[in-house]
Amino acid sequence: MKRFRTTPLWAPWFFMGPFLFVFLTFTTYPLFQSMFLAAHQTFGPEHSAFIGWDNFRFLLSDPRFWKAFKNTLYFVSGSICIQLPLALALAMLLNRPNLKGRALFRLIFFAPSLIGMVFVAMIFRLMFEKRTGLINVLLHSVFPSFNLEFPWLDTYLMPALILASLWMHAGFYMVFFLAALQNVSQEQIEAASIDGAGPWQRFRHIILPAIAPVASFICLLSIIGSFQLFELPYILLNNTGGPQDRALTIVMYLYETGFEIGDLGYASAIGWVLALLLVGLATIQRTLSKKEEQ
């Protein structure tokens, strides 16, 4: 109790002040403003008209939104099912005792995630080209039956996006798994193998439970990130959703309506649907991980 008497009243507010001021202005206020906007139709920031729930009502019947939703979901599931297992596998390979050059491997795998999405897209845009792109040429020379005209940027847009994102993020998530694996006790593993537990059993019963909290956090992180996919397809496809909107994502649709068409209201409505989706997922993750702890 004595402690609090010695700290002056202004001190916490002095430290809190700058953050709080900016936070209230540029996060809290826009958040409420976006609720207000979502009930309006606008043409740029200056022309707006109240339309109530119409944005949301229209959203539910908007085929392009559902297309974007489906695409995003495709991408999210693709990245979780491929990226995270690969990241975990790499981490387990690297975590092997008496492995030389661990730091170098880690460095190499992690390097792509330093590059912004914009630049990754710039590189992959040229690599995905039909006849001249590196990916088709390499695949064709390794597997001669592979079609040199393989249309990555057309029919196979989504796999292309998942591939580019895999290159970029596998090492990123690997680093998290690697940190988590440090917490797994080696004695326990050795004890288990002396008891005759095979590699799969050791993985299933010792390693997995030990890294479960981190793994579920990484899962959430990856889902949240993937749901906000924007730059990669936006630049890969020359600022469009691609042929037949094949790579239109939720955030791309938000950007298009808000900043190309000028309807900030509809863009806010799209943003809210995305936000509610993510809040829902986060809640599920929380309850699940709480259950796990009990």
Added chain:
Amino acid sequence: MRFFRSLFEKVPPGLAVILFLAIVSGLILSFKKITQLEDMEMWTPARNHLPAYVPFIKGWNKEHPDQQFSISHISSRALERRLLSGFFSGTPVANLTEIHIRTAHHSFAGPLDAIGFVDLTDRLKKEGLLDEINGPSFGPWTNRGRIFVLPHDVHPVLLAYRSDIVEEAGIDVSQIETWEDYFRMMKPLMADKDGDGYPDRYLLNIWDTTGAYIILLMQQAGGRLFDEEGKATMASDINVKTLATIVTWVSGPNRVGMEMISNSASDFSLMLDGVITGFFMPDWLIGNLKQKLPTIAGKLKVMPLPAWEPGGRRTAVSGGSGLGFPKAAPNFETAWELGKSLYFSEEIAIHLFETASIITPIKRFWDNPIYDRPDPFFSGQPIGRMLIDQAPYVPTRTSSPYLELATKHLVNAAGNLKRYANKNNIFTVEELLPEAKPQLKIAQEHVENQMARNIFLETTP
């Protein structure tokens, strides 16, 4: 003092480096003379216009010491973003700017008084310029009856074909009048001589995903996606028939089309290798080809587009740009004078034809003998005259902020219809018609729903 020293010692090295960068770059940026140009500005998204414009603007600046202009080339999307952002929220925009059709249409989405370009209608009438320009050219720039942009081009479309291959096969193209003729007479070229089970060549660069070419063909047939009032007319009978026909071209045993949008290296190689023997050829693409694919010279010839019906229209229209004057920029009168003298200069028109193969919309320049010059690129055909002969007949387009959306849904409809054809193994126009109609109806409904939502467009006069 000691406080600061200890503070300095304890600053993390990373922070020190980044702090240093922040201060240095901040200082440079704040002391760097902001090169605030006194000039008025003109933007253009079209690089191929620059060789004609840059000397012209230099000349203008010499003659008008108090009205200096500078011109900059900005990529189409970036230009649109800056322009619309300027219209929405007053960030700086150019005094005059060339734009592509897409940009104009996007700027037409709001209330009439919020359209960011100066309304040119009355001025064009007063100065008698309306009749000097080829009528159809105004179409994409007119919205709710008002003209907002000065048209730059006509962009008539011809059909280019691989003359070396066609002539070797002994096909006489002068016998071709309709699309039916074209595919029937060219069919021998598709023989599978290399025995891989697929035709060696395809006859036209059309596909269910190339929305621009589907629309081009619909317009040639007399169809439209929107009428003058801006109402969607995608599911009109003529469009239904055109779409069904196109689907028979891109699916089934009688497939003749192949996908090619003709702006990337791999597409050009399809052209050069003769995988596709016939292409839609608007005037601007001729200019592009001459620059990017000079090795195809002498292997191409053009003819008027085959018609849908005997005696029908032998051309179509593709793309386009124009000159707009943002309301927010000062000195409209000066900008207008420059714009007018630029767009109504015969010298510029000729220069654009010579460097970019673009035909001017100013009718009185069409008599210039330059257009009759034989073009070695096309084995001596007078390419300018062939384009101008078709120029008065290009279909008149309408403008709609929803054209892009309509194109997307149109492509979806085409894809669905193609899937339907493949699934049910029917590849004749007659059999596809009953499915084409509802597909286009659905597409139109989607567009109409989106339009009905827009409360700013209700003020149609």
Added chain:
Amino acid sequence: MNSNKQLQMNQRTVAQIWLTVIYFFLILFSVITLIPFVWMFSAALKDNVDFFSSLFLPTGDGFLGIAWDRLTLKHFHKLFTEKGIGQAVLNSVFLASSTSVLATICSAMGGYALSKYKFTGRAFITTMVLSALIIPGPLLLAPGYQLLYNLGLLNSYAGLILPHLAPAFGVFLFRQTMLNSVPNESLESARMDGAGEIRIFFTMVIPIIRPMIGAYLIITFLASWNNFIAPQIVLQSPEKFPLAVAINNLKGVYAEDYGMLMAGTVVSVAPMLILFLLMQKEFIAGLTSGAVKG
């Protein structure tokens, strides 16, 4: 005795084989990861003819079978002399460094207040920050744009820097770190000795959390350097564009000049790779600490 030794020998060879297999996979993945980098760097050094005729560096009779004399720096030269990419580099450096320094200070101070002071409203602010963690950034794009418009901050650096100064993630991270690693007792005794609040923060707290500050700085620097959507929306004058936006515009204008595009990408990517090489330990430690401990 003998058989036991043999068993050990056997185990050792099995382990050896496993290790070889692991090395094989690690090296394979490293090569796959590195290919795009090598490709990007070599493309930046070739003209368009060589770009299409050779996959990586042009082959010839020079050292290692590479035609060194055909490599060219003309793309870089053109970028800096004609395309004004130097200005974009400067803008990027300024935006990233000022944003990261200010955001780190704001976050560290805010985290300190939330973890080491008791004051009315603390619980409320903490809840607010925690819930802001889940809000997807794109939701705030439209209302943020309108706010900047109303404040007259569009097309200004301030409009780009200010909203990023109060990241909920940063405050959360610093709050966790300080809860764990800054002992209340030493703060107490410093106060007894008559040290001022501000002095305590700068001379005692900051040194303890130094690693965290270093890590967070790089994280925000990187995020800000790679940020695309915000500058794309806020800035309109080309002389203010950071690299991410400038490179995307370069793509619009030089769509077919591949060497130039890759040179621009190299200019944008290389500084981040160098920065990371210099500070990778701090970076990875900081990145994972939030996940693994929190």
